[in-house]
Amino acid sequence: MSKPKRIPGRSVPPLRWPWLVAFFAGSLTLFGCGSDREPGGEGITTILFKHGKIAGDPAKLAEIIAVFEAENPGIRVKDETLPASTDEQHQFYVINLGAGSADFDVLSMDVIWIAEFARLGWLRDLSHLLGESERQKFFHGPIEAVTYEGKIYAIPWYIDAGLLYFRKDLLQEYGYSPPQTWDELVGIARAVTAQEDELYGFIWQGKQYEGLVCNALEYLWSHGGEVIQNGEVVLNSPQNVKALQFMRDLITEYQVSPALVTTMIEEPTRHIFGNGRALFLRNWPYAWNIFQQEGSAIKGKVGVCKLPAFPGFESASTLGGWQLGVNGNSKHPQAAEKFIEFMTSPRIQKRLALTVGYKPTRIALYNDPELLREQPFFAMLYDVFTHARPRPVSPYYMMITQVLQPEFSAVVSGIRTPSEALQSAHKQIVRVLEMGD
Amino acid sequence: MKKTAFYLVLIGLAVFCLGPLFWQFLTSLKPDAEITRLPPLWPHHLTFVHYVAVFAGRPFLRIIFNSALVAMLTTGFALAIGSLAAFALARLPVVGKAFILGAVLSISMFPPIATVSPLYVIIRTLGLRDTPWALAFTYTTFSLPLTVWILTRFFRSVPRELFHAARVDGCSPFQTFVRVFVPLAAPGLFATAILVFIYSWNEFLFALTFTSTTRSRTIPVEIALFPGLHEMPWGDIAAASIIVTLPLVVLVFAFQRRIVEGLTAGSIKG
Amino acid sequence: MKDRGEVMVFPAGAALLLVAAYPVVLVFWFSLCRKNPIFGVSEFIGLANYQHLFAEPRFWNALKNTVYFTGVSVTLEMILGLSVALLLNRVFRGRGMMRAIILVPWAIPTVVSARMWEWMYNTDFGVLNYLLGTQVNWLGDPFWAMNAAIFMDVWKTTPFVVLLLTAGLQVIPRELYAAARIDGAGGWATFWRVTLPLLLPTILVVLLFRTLDAFRIFDAIYVLTGGGPANTTETLSIYAYKSLFQTLQFGYGSALAVVVFVCVGLISVLYIRLLSGQARR
Numbered sequence: 006m007s008k009p010k011r012i013p014g015r016s017v018p019p020l021r022w023p024w025l026v027a028f029f030a031g032s033l034t035l036f037g038c039g040s041d042r043e044p045g046g047e048g049i050t051t052i053l054f055k056h057g058k059i060a061g062d063p064a065k066l067a068e069i070i071a072v073f074e075a076e077n078p079g080i081r082v083k084d085e086t087l088p089a090s091t092d093e094q095h096q097f098y099v100i101n102l103g104a105g106s107a108d109f110d111v112l113s114m115d116v117i118w119i120a121e122f123a124r125l126g127w128l129r130d131l132s133h134l135l136g137e138s139e140r141q142k143f144f145h146g147p148i149e150a151v152t153y154e155g156k157i158y159a160i161p162w163y164i165d166a167g168l169l170y171f172r173k174d175l176l177q178e179y180g181y182s183p184p185q186t187w188d189e190l191v192g193i194a195r196a197v198t199a200q201e202d203e204l205y206g207f208i209w210q211g212k213q214y215e216g217l218v219c220n221a222l223e224y225l226w227s228h229g230g231e232v233i234q235n236g237e238v239v240l241n242s243p244q245n246v247k248a249l250q251f252m253r254d255l256i257t258e259y260q261v262s263p264a265l266v267t268t269m270i271e272e273p274t275r276h277i278f279g280n281g282r283a284l285f286l287r288n289w290p291y292a293w294n295i296f297q298q299e300g301s302a303i304k305g306k307v308g309v310c311k312l313p314a315f316p317g318f319e320s321a322s323t324l325g326g327w328q329l330g331v332n333g334n335s336k337h338p339q340a341a342e343k344f345i346e347f348m349t350s351p352r353i354q355k356r357l358a359l360t361v362g363y364k365p366t367r368i369a370l371y372n373d374p375e376l377l378r379e380q381p382f383f384a385m386l387y388d389v390f391t392h393a394r395p396r397p398v399s400p401y402y403m404m405i406t407q408v409l410q411p412e413f414s415a416v417v418s419g420i421r422t423p424s425e426a427l428q429s430a431h432k433q434i435v436r437v438l439e440m441g442d
Numbered sequence: 443m444k445k446t447a448f449y450l451v452l453i454g455l456a457v458f459c460l461g462p463l464f465w466q467f468l469t470s471l472k473p474d475a476e477i478t479r480l481p482p483l484w485p486h487h488l489t490f491v492h493y494v495a496v497f498a499g500r501p502f503l504r505i506i507f508n509s510a511l512v513a514m515l516t517t518g519f520a521l522a523i524g525s526l527a528a529f530a531l532a533r534l535p536v537v538g539k540a541f542i543l544g545a546v547l548s549i550s551m552f553p554p555i556a557t558v559s560p561l562y563v564i565i566r567t568l569g570l571r572d573t574p575w576a577l578a579f580t581y582t583t584f585s586l587p588l589t590v591w592i593l594t595r596f597f598r599s600v601p602r603e604l605f606h607a608a609r610v611d612g613c614s615p616f617q618t619f620v621r622v623f624v625p626l627a628a629p630g631l632f633a634t635a636i637l638v639f640i641y642s643w644n645e646f647l648f649a650l651t652f653t654s655t656t657r658s659r660t661i662p663v664e665i666a667l668f669p670g671l672h673e674m675p676w677g678d679i680a681a682a683s684i685i686v687t688l689p690l691v692v693l694v695f696a697f698q699r700r701i702v703e704g705l706t707a708g709s710i711k712g
Numbered sequence: 713m714k715d716r717g718e719v720m721v722f723p724a725g726a727a728l729l730l731v732a733a734y735p736v737v738l739v740f741w742f743s744l745c746r747k748n749p750i751f752g753v754s755e756f757i758g759l760a761n762y763q764h765l766f767a768e769p770r771f772w773n774a775l776k777n778t779v780y781f782t783g784v785s786v787t788l789e790m791i792l793g794l795s796v797a798l799l800l801n802r803v804f805r806g807r808g809m810m811r812a813i814i815l816v817p818w819a820i821p822t823v824v825s826a827r828m829w830e831w832m833y834n835t836d837f838g839v840l841n842y843l844l845g846t847q848v849n850w851l852g853d854p855f856w857a858m859n860a861a862i863f864m865d866v867w868k869t870t871p872f873v874v875l876l877l878t879a880g881l882q883v884i885p886r887e888l889y890a891a892a893r894i895d896g897a898g899g900w901a902t903f904w905r906v907t908l909p910l911l912l913p914t915i916l917v918v919l920l921f922r923t924l925d926a927f928r929i930f931d932a933i934y935v936l937t938g939g940g941p942a943n944t945t946e947t948l949s950i951y952a953y954k955s956l957f958q959t960l961q962f963g964y965g966s967a968l969a970v971v972v973f974v975c976v977g978l979i980s981v982l983y984i985r986l987l988s989g990q991a992r993r
Contacts, residue, residue, distance in 0.1 A: 009900060056668055057667070057671065057931060058667050058671075059670075060670045060671065060673065061670075063499055063500075064499070064501060064906065078500075085655055086667055086668055087667075088650070088663070088666040088669070089667075089670050090666070090669070092837045092957075092958070093650065093666065095957065095958065096957040098652070099956075099957050099960065100558065100559050100562050100651055101562075103559065103749065103933075104559070104562060104566065105798075108571070108654075108843045114860065124750060125750060127751050163665045174980075184832050198490070205658040212851075212937070212940060212941075213937065213939060213940025213941055213942065214938045214940075228588075241696060250814065263835070263836070263850050264835075264849050264852060265834070265835035265836055265852060266850065266940055267849070267852035268833075268834070268850075268851040268852040268937075268941075270674075271672040272672065272831045273478075273834055273836070273837075275672075276477070276478040276837060277836055277837065279475075279478075280478060280837075282836070288672075289672055291670075291671070291672045291673060292672075294644070295673070296652045297475075300473060300474065300475040302475065306626050313596065326805070331601050346700070363511055383852075400750055403958045403959050403960070404750075404958075406958075407954055407958055407959055410940075411939075411940070411943040412939075412942075413940040413948075414940045414943075415942035416940070417941075418852060418853075418854065418940075418941040418942055420854065420942045420944075421942070433920055438752055441750070447806075448769040448799075448802075451799065452799070452810060454972070455796065455799075455810075455813075456810070457868070459813050459816050459817055459871075460813055460816055460831070461796060462817070462828055462832065462867070463816055463817075463820065464827075465828075465839055466824075467831065475980060478837040479837070480837050480839065480842045481842070483839075483842075484977060498815070501980060517791075519727075519788055523723040523724045523727060524724055526720045526721075526723060526724070527720060527721045527723070527724035527725070528721060529717075530717025530718070530719075530720035530721045531717065531721065533717075533800070534715050534716060534717030534720070535716055535717060536716070536717040536718055536721055537718065542721060542725065545874075545953055546724070546728060547727075547980060548736075548973070548977065549728055549732045549736070550921070550924050551924060551928075551972070551973045551976040551977055551980075552735075552736065552739060552928075552969055552973050553948075553949045553952055553953075553969050553972055554930075554968075554973070555736075555926045555930060555931065555949065555952060555953045555956060555957070556739045556952060556969035557732070557735035557736070557739065557963070559735075559739045559956075560734055560735035561731070561734075561735050564731070564734060564735075579727075579939045580731065582727060583727055583728055583731040583732055584732075586727065586728055587921075588921055590724060591917050591920070591921070592854050592876065592914075592917055595880075595913050595914055595917050596879070596883065598913070609715075612776060613777050615715045615717075615720070616720075619720075626883075627754070627883075627884040629879035629880075629883060630879050630880075630883075632879070633875050633876055633878070633879035633893075636815070637872065637875065637876075638873065640815075640818060640819055643819075643821070644819075644820075644821040644823075645824050646821070646822065647931075650773075657895065660966070661821065662742055662821045662822075662823045665821065665823050665824060666823055671797075674827075676831065679824060679827070680828075682824075683821065683824040683828070685818060685821050686821065687816065687821075690815075690819035691812050691813075691815070691819060692812075694811070694812045694815045695809065695811075695812035698808055698812060699902075701806060703749070706808070
């Protein structure tokens with residue numbers, strides 16, 4: 006038997022190995038050294054600011070940080086970005102803070118996490134940063150959301166709330182003014198879409214995700230209902246059943262909303278409205294600037310107002326927005342607190358509003374002449390933000406929303422009736438709260 | 443007749459595979475205002491603004507480099523130790539062979555989300571956060587089951603006579619492995635290499651958890667950083683996806699010959 | 713000849729042990745505990761998580777969705793993948809290009825492809841409805857949503873099957889085909905008597921890994937539907953993810969992961985018994 010032939014060209018030619026080794030060795034030296042936290046140096050404290058992706062040009066944030074460093078010579082701030090997705094950020098914090106990480110000092114948090122993180126001991130008590138009089142300077146909703154057991158665990162950084170966009174050119178053409186009640190909205194939508202082609206009446210976000218809870222609560226609240234009141238679950242109430250039924254009726258009975266809203270999140274609805282294919286849109290303030298951009302099909306044709314309510318009740322809007330907190334394990338809490346005070350100060354909030362479009366959480370800024378001149382939109386937003394209500398402020402909110410999301414989704418998709426869904430959700434939430442005590 | 447049918451099927455296949463990517467390509471050339479307008483299918487105005495945006499304000503080339511480095515390390519490690527183990531499991535006596543194969547496979551039976559938290563603790567303890575090593579080690583480990591199983595199968599397909607012949611000729615097991623088995627199992631090796639490379643290139647969960655800055659960030663995490671809180675810059679994402687898929691396609695095209703040129707006739711019958 | 717293979721197996725074994733052992737052990741341990749930091753609980757409770765799990769309708773819903781998804785998706789991928797691999801086994805011009813094209817769906821990162829399909833499936837401005845001229849609510853209708861996810865998965869992962877089966881076809885000696893032809897066997901008979909039996913071991917491995925992956929599917933469906941509408945597309949992995957990272961039920965979430973492990977393990981044993989029995993014949 007002969008030796009197995011060496012098949013030409015089969016193995017990696019010997020010449021290539023040294024290059025590969027050199028490449029790896031080079032990379033090793035470049036990256037091999039572990040963590041990159043520069044040693045403080047004499048008296049320099051370095052803090053790490055962890056946040057979701059900032060809208061727009063990252064250079065704007067870098068400039069603001071540079072201002073802070075100039076005014077606070079002993080502190081250096083490094084910032085690291087997380088994906089904007091609220092789920093991915095929550096997951097990141099669960100893994101990191103759950104492992105007791107002290108790698109970052111300041112973190113940006115969704116408005117629904119504060120009670121949860123506070124309860125888990127992941128946040129430092131910041132009550133001393135916001136005395137009674139200071140708290141009054143912020144909108145009420147965010148302050149409620151960052152308070153847990155009487156203490157403040159985060160400072161509201163920027164605010165978000167649901168509002169109603171409408172095609173003011175179409176409303177004017179058909180002689181309507183913006184709707185104050187849901188019935189008016191339905192009436193206007195039916196009347197106008199009957200005359201216009203290729204126009205949806207009212208689109209909103211109905212996919213099974215957190216945004217659906219935001220949408221649904223706006224109907225529940227504007228019908229006088231609530232999820233939890235004074236520590237008690239009041240979800241399964243006649244008002245709530247009616248409110249949810251109305252949501253479903255928008256699709257089936259009144260037919261002003263297409264069935265496809267049950268798959269929509271913010272951007273797809275923004276696109277449809279932005280292409281001029283819808284009369285009313287429920288969305289967050291971010292969309293305004295996009296609608297007014299060059300090339301937008303509806304530039305100059307959009308109006309905004311508070312969301313409608315049911316007759317006899319007040320308009321309600323779900324509160325969004327992000328808050329800044331200090332990692333409970335942070336090694337530099339004082340520096341971190343200084344940074345947070347800076348970032349939530351009036352002048353920086355104003356600067357963020359002008360450069361990045363973040364809506365300030367400080368009430369006074371909504372009377373600021375320069376802001377109003379640059380962004381006249383802000384005047385309308387003030388009313389919305391004062392009426393913005395936080396979702397149930399509870400350390401168990403994540404569990405509560407995991408109960409609500411599929412049930413609300415079942416209602417808008419027609420899989421369950423509102424009373425079935427609310428009954429089931431009510432029971433589950435009661436169980437959650439019981440387990441907590 | 444048969445030939446036309448054959449080519450028709452091929453074209454259908456190409457359309458099926460490339461269709462969505464082509465749609466991405468079209469989207470990447472449309473200005474923002476046109477992206478969700480249908481009709482028309484084709485862009486009215488062609489623009490490269492999205493391709494520019496992909497590189498503006500972020501070190502995208504560095505990110506691609508990170509991904510390439512991690513993928514190459516992973517593929518190298520996984521193939522090296524995986525093929526070694528597979529050879530032994532295929533042709534040498536090993537105690538508890540079935541158990542080892544089963545244990546190796548069972549690593550792949552857990553949803554990655556369940557293992558990410560404990561893994562993070564390990565990575566942190568070893569001080570490997572935000573380095574390519576964290577990803578390379580993790581990816582290698584999770585690629586081993588596929589590598590070992592596929593290559594064991596391919597090494598088994600090499601006839602025993604060749605193994606014995608080489609041993610009789612004085613080769614050590616290792617030399618037999620390198621000189622005889624590796625060349626003959628080349629199709630499996632290259633196919634596995636491609637799969638491991640692509641897995642490493644596209645993996646997201648561990649990359650998100652173990653990296654924090656552009657020092658070691660890989661492509662999927664960078665793309666996850668494109669969207670804002672509510673905004674989704676679909677044109678930019680489409681452009682980025684074209685940019686990062688093309689190298690892989692080129693890679694595959696370069697290596698696919700190696701997969702099929704495995705055996706020339708007569709090479710086995712020695 | 714006293715070769716032993718343990719030394720060669722050692723590096724791989726060590727890597728797996730070092731990296732994977734701790735997480736795996738921890739998952740099993742947590743599954744036996746009630747561990748929820750929000751409730752401040754961390755205690756051993758034996759099999760109570762599993763009892764709770766089996767009594768929970770949401771679990772059975774997730775299991776049903778997972779089994780359906782895996783069964784349909786893997787079947788389609790294997791059939792399609794095998795057909796394409798056989799097709800590309802012939803020699804023709806542009807074969808190399810074709811092979812690279814086939815791999816494109818697998819090469820696109822999931823973070824992108826899932827979003828891409830979400831937009832293609834969009835009822836209003838999605839290209840699918842536009843090309844078909846329909847108004848189907850692909851992702852909002854409980855029936856269509858799961859099947860839309862399956863279609864997307866088949867598109868994405870068939871290249872994996874094709875690639876490995878192509879490699880597997882290469883190690884079948886060509887002389888056997890020639891011999892079959894001389895014996896007068898037609899295409900189908902050749903396939904059945906020559907190709908298939910020799911390809912079976914590779915098919916087994918591919919089937920195994922595809923099933924493993926399909927059973928654990930998470931990212932793609934989560935982006936597409938979030939598990940909705942009303943949890944009708946929620947798979948075990950999505951359920952586990954929400955339990956672990958949204959509601960911080962580490963014990964229960966780990967138990968779900970173990971259930972996935974056990975199910976996949978059983979299926980693997982089944983495959984190996986069934987198919988390697990065949991292969992040996």
